[in-house]
Amino acid sequence: MQLTTVWFGLIAILWCGYFLLEGFDFGVGVLLPVIGRTERQRRVLINTIGPVWDGNEVWLVVAGGATFAAFPEWYATLFSGFYLPLLLILLALIVRGVAFEYRGKVDSAAWRRRWDIGIFVGSAVPAFLWGVAFGNIVRGVRLDADHEYVGSFVDLLNPYALLGGITTLALFTLHGAVFLALKTDGEVRARAGALAVRLGLAALLVAGGFLSWTQWMRTDLTGAVLSAAAAASLAGGVGAAKLRREGWAFVGTAAAIVLATVALFATLFPEVLPSTVAAANSLTVHNASATPYTLKIMTWVAAFCTPVVLAYQGWTYWVFRRRLRVEDIPQAAAEPAGGQTEAAVRQPGL
Amino acid sequence: MTCPFRDLWPLRGGGEITRLGDVDALDLARWQFAVTTLYHFIFVPITIGLSALVAVLQTVWLRTGKSEYLRATKFFGKLFLINFAMGVVTGIVQEFQFGMNWSNYSRFVGDIFGAPLAIEGLLAFFLESTFLGLWMFGWERLPRRVHLACIWLVAIGTQLSAYFILAANAWMQHPVGYRINAERGRAELTDFVAVLTNSTALVAYAHTFMACFVTAGAFMLAVAGWHLRRRNQPEVFRPALRLAGWVVLVAGLGVVVTGDLQARVMTDQQPMKMAAAEALYSTTDGASFSLFTVGSLDGHEELFSIRVPKLLSLMATTSPDGRVEGVDNLQAAYAAQLGPGDYRPLIPVTYWSFRLMIGFGVLAMLVAALTLWHARRERPRLARWVWPAAIWAVALPLLANSTGWIFTEMGRQPWTVFGVLKTADSVSPEVGVADVALSLGVFTVLYGILAVIELLLMVRYVRAGAPEEEQRPAEDGVDRPLAFAY
Numbered sequence: 069m070q071l072t073t074v075w076f077g078l079i080a081i082l083w084c085g086y087f088l089l090e091g092f093d094f095g096v097g098v099l100l101p102v103i104g105r106t107e108r109q110r111r112v113l114i115n116t117i118g119p120v121w122d123g124n125e126v127w128l129v130v131a132g133g134a135t136f137a138a139f140p141e142w143y144a145t146l147f148s149g150f151y152l153p154l155l156l157i158l159l160a161l162i163v164r165g166v167a168f169e170y171r172g173k174v175d176s177a178a179w180r181r182r183w184d185i186g187i188f189v190g191s192a193v194p195a196f197l198w199g200v201a202f203g204n205i206v207r208g209v210r211l212d213a214d215h216e217y218v219g220s221f222v223d224l225l226n227p228y229a230l231l232g233g234i235t236t237l238a239l240f241t242l243h244g245a246v247f248l249a250l251k252t253d254g255e256v257r258a259r260a261g262a263l264a265v266r267l268g269l270a271a272l273l274v275a276g277g278f279l280s281w282t283q284w285m286r287t288d289l290t291g292a293v294l295s296a297a298a299a300a301s302l303a304g305g306v307g308a309a310k311l312r313r314e315g316w317a318f319v320g321t322a323a324a325i326v327l328a329t330v331a332l333f334a335t336l337f338p339e340v341l342p343s344t345v346a347a348a349n350s351l352t353v354h355n356a357s358a359t360p361y362t363l364k365i366m367t368w369v370a371a372f373c374t375p376v377v378l379a380y381q382g383w384t385y386w387v388f389r390r391r392l393r394v395e396d397i398p399q400a401a402a403e404p405a406g407g408q409t410e411a412a413v414r415q416p417g418l
Numbered sequence: 419m420t421c422p423f424r425d426l427w428p429l430r431g432g433g434e435i436t437r438l439g440d441v442d443a444l445d446l447a448r449w450q451f452a453v454t455t456l457y458h459f460i461f462v463p464i465t466i467g468l469s470a471l472v473a474v475l476q477t478v479w480l481r482t483g484k485s486e487y488l489r490a491t492k493f494f495g496k497l498f499l500i501n502f503a504m505g506v507v508t509g510i511v512q513e514f515q516f517g518m519n520w521s522n523y524s525r526f527v528g529d530i531f532g533a534p535l536a537i538e539g540l541l542a543f544f545l546e547s548t549f550l551g552l553w554m555f556g557w558e559r560l561p562r563r564v565h566l567a568c569i570w571l572v573a574i575g576t577q578l579s580a581y582f583i584l585a586a587n588a589w590m591q592h593p594v595g596y597r598i599n600a601e602r603g604r605a606e607l608t609d610f611v612a613v614l615t616n617s618t619a620l621v622a623y624a625h626t627f628m629a630c631f632v633t634a635g636a637f638m639l640a641v642a643g644w645h646l647r648r649r650n651q652p653e654v655f656r657p658a659l660r661l662a663g664w665v666v667l668v669a670g671l672g673v674v675v676t677g678d679l680q681a682r683v684m685t686d687q688q689p690m691k692m693a694a695a696e697a698l699y700s701t702t703d704g705a706s707f708s709l710f711t712v713g714s715l716d717g718h719e720e721l722f723s724i725r726v727p728k729l730l731s732l733m734a735t736t737s738p739d740g741r742v743e744g745v746d747n748l749q750a751a752y753a754a755q756l757g758p759g760d761y762r763p764l765i766p767v768t769y770w771s772f773r774l775m776i777g778f779g780v781l782a783m784l785v786a787a788l789t790l791w792h793a794r795r796e797r798p799r800l801a802r803w804v805w806p807a808a809i810w811a812v813a814l815p816l817l818a819n820s821t822g823w824i825f826t827e828m829g830r831q832p833w834t835v836f837g838v839l840k841t842a843d844s845v846s847p848e849v850g851v852a853d854v855a856l857s858l859g860v861f862t863v864l865y866g867i868l869a870v871i872e873l874l875l876m877v878r879y880v881r882a883g884a885p886e887e888e889q890r891p892a893e894d895g896v897d898r899p900l901a902f903a904y
Contacts (some may be wrong), residue, residue, distance in 0.1 A: 100626050114904045122506060126543045132513050133536035140528020140604070147524070148846040154514055160866065162507040166868060172904045173875050216848045221752035342630025358529040362607045368535055373540045376852035382546055388555060397903055 071363040072353040076137040080333035086127035092119040095244015097191025116251040141356035149217025165192025194234040195240040196415035203232025208342030235278040238271040243321040250314040268306030291335030446854040447519040467634020469573040469685035493884035523844035538582035546575035583717035592687040621680040628672035633815040636664035643808035654884040666786035685734040691829035694768035700744040705730040761829040771825035778818035785811040
């Protein structure tokens with residue numbers, strides 16, 4: 069197999085990892101105001117992803133870096149072309165990351181409410197825009213002969229890509245609900261489980277529509293088979309959620325996200341960014357790639373590092389495998405503990 | 419009637435307006451890079467230095483069992499987390515920005531520059547973020563030694579990250595291990611080991627490493643000083659102050675030594691930068707170093723200056739009578755070699771950023787020495803200004819770091835990759851001035867707001883002091899609430 073194919077595959081894997089992992093923490097962020105009715109419930113929600121969200125986001129950073137290293141032309145055209153959506157994603161990710169860390173640091177309802185909005189918007193916006201971005205990548209954009217993006221921001225908001233955005237938003241929200249049902253106990257667990265079933269039907273509908281549209285637009289046998297498998301996994305996951313088999317429900321939504329992502333990449337291959345102006349203007353794994361020497365080095369690095377990363381990230385999930393209950397949340401961790409200068413005003417437990 | 423927005427954000431795309439009056443997309447992209455990078459680098463050195471210092475405190479606690487070290491670990495750990503969050507979220511912008519604003523640069527250097535960036539993510543960012551999560555939420559959950567190992571792995575992760583990103587930057591200062599592929603119009607990697615062992619990268623890493631510890635040490639010194647001034651929790655903050663003071667002094671010495679090495683490498687590789695650091699216009703043997711100058715801003719005329727004889731030659735060549743090439747001579751040589759053009763950086767910027775970097779750094783060391791001396795036996799007459807000096811000195815290394823980067827990057831101009839690719843040729847050709855203006859605007863506003871919030875939180879948590887900790891037997895198996903929960 070050619071190294072360019074290997075790296076196309078590795079980048080697909082990195083995006084799968086990103087959507088699989090950050091997918092559920094986006095979902096938890098979107099569901100924060102829906103499922104977290106009381107302050108301590110909201111804190112249960114946030115703490116389910118507390119130890120892992122930052123590590124999950126690194127999958128995006130590595131996907132970006134790997135694209136830069138392995139397909140410089142793809143990286144350059146994509147990032148300069150999708151300027152405003154990426155700007156919005158960056159702003160959302162900044163606000164969201166800071167919000168997780170800072171929301172509990174001051175014991176004030178108004179303070180927390182503002183950061184909760186930050187978490188909700190900061191999760192919903194990228195969850196939607198990544199779908200829009202991938203929709204445009206698969207559909208193709210206006211590239212000139214120099215492989216420069218010559219379309220506009222409005223061009224990126226076409227119906228197909230917007231449906232892609234709704235699909236990722238729905239899938240990630242569902243994935244988050246399933247994750248919460250798996251990782252919490254009590255009221256939060258029950259509410260998340262019930263919501264997962266209702267969300268599941270909606271997600272099945274939009275994802276099915278988006279993947280069918282994709283295959284109608286660019287028919288690809290592998291892509292079609294994978295899309296069907298994704299839909300089947302999704303249906304299975306929703307069914308398991310209905311039966312309160314929370315572990316299997318999570319396996320189902322996780323598999324659906326991975327299979328749908330792989331389906332998009334398989335449909336795209338060997339192009340990486342098709343041009344709607346002329347086929348010759350398209351970026352492919354061949355004309356966008358780095359040199360074989362660079363790819364070889366990167367392959368060795370990836371071969372050594374990736375298993376280690378997977379092992380310790382997996383271990384993190386094992387360490388924090390227990391369900392989180394309201395009782396695990398310290399009552400007034402909001403205020404700086406101890407100290408002599410400021411007597412913390414302790415709120416009664418909710 | 420025409421809508422002004424239609425011209426700025428053309429709905430049909432293509433033919434973006436990249437220039438509007440006197441402002442063009444290139445200028446704004448440069449400003450955005452400066453703003454976002456300098457801002458990011460407020461938090462980075464504190465993260466790098468403080469992760470190791472917190473790890474040291476926790477190690478001491480585990481070995482001695484003294485609860486004041488556990489309290490110090492948790493106290494500085496909280497401050498570390500407040501700082502870390504900002505470093506992380508502003509870091510993603512850095513990676514995206516190359517593609518968004520500098521797509522021609524990315525196209526041209528991606529084969530070389532992308533690899534260290536990707537490896538940084540794979541090797542360093544995963545390590546940092548995963549083990550930081552384990553450390554934060556692992557109090558009372560993980561065995562104590564394993565928990566300690568987590569913070570050490572975070573510290574190691576920050577070091578790896580620093581090395582790879584500096585190797586990438588060093589390649590821009592002094593490109594090695596590559597060839598130009600004229601057909602593809604790009605630089606291609608031929609020797610990755612050469613890129614990683616670039617002398618510029620090695621000295622820059624050593625210099626930055628030391629500077630990070632000066633920064634984190636000064637941070638800890640200021641916090642401890644604030645409490646000791648109020649005679650607050652001396653059992654926690656006296657040892658912290660001693661540790662911090664010595665770290666600033668030792669690392670400060672390291673900054674001086676590595677800076678000296680770096681100056682020589684730079685003189686060799688980027689003579690124009692060294693000449694611009696001193697605003698030395700004509701090639702001189704036994705060149706002096708001016709502490710400051712009052713003169714015309716272009717530097718050709720000098721009204722008044724305080725000079726140390728032969729110091730510049732000594733810094734640049736190790737010999738007091740060594741020859742340092744001048745800006746005008748180098749300009750003529752480059753023009754002859756590379757064709758007509760202006761190969762000079764902005765001399766007033768390089769001149770002053772170089773001096774201020776050194777001045778702020780030296781001042782930080784002096785304050786640390788003074789504070790250490792004062793802390794041994796308090797002298798009531800001095801206390802009134804030693805403690806405030808120690809507290810405000812937190813800003814000195816931050817200013818030295820910023821001016822240092824301004825010098826390094828501005829001194830390389832007009833190049834992004836020295837001698838290979840000009841900044842003017844690096845910008846994204848199809849990104850309009852309105853897009854860059856918008857993004858520069860929102861980043862500046864958002865970063866400004868976040869700076870205020872971060873500062874308020876820091877002050878709040880510093881004032882709160884160290885938490886009280888009960889000593890517990892290790893791993894007693896009792897289920898406790900999450901200690902560092904969000």
